[in-house]
Amino acid sequence: MILKEYPEIFVESISYTTRAPRPDEVNGKSYYFVTEEEFNKMVKEDKFLEYCLVHGHYYGTAKSEVERIAKENKVRAKVFTG
DSSP states (O other): HHHHOOTTTTEEOOOOEEEETTTTOOOOTEEEOOOOOHHHHHHTTTOOEEEEHHHHHHHHHHHHHHHHHTTTTTEOOOOOOO
């Protein structure tokens, strides 16, 4: 709701995950879907602001995603689905 009411202020943050996409999810819109190997490489390269293991899958917010949003002078919001 906040993203729709205040698009000039808020923008959705897209996280990375190692889980498979659900039928209605789109890579680069819902999440960035990557392999565990790719995710671990990003961890070693210090590309995440934060990350965690949830129900056997990794999720993380890339520094580049936060930088993208900051360049737009907006506030990061995350929409959680299902």
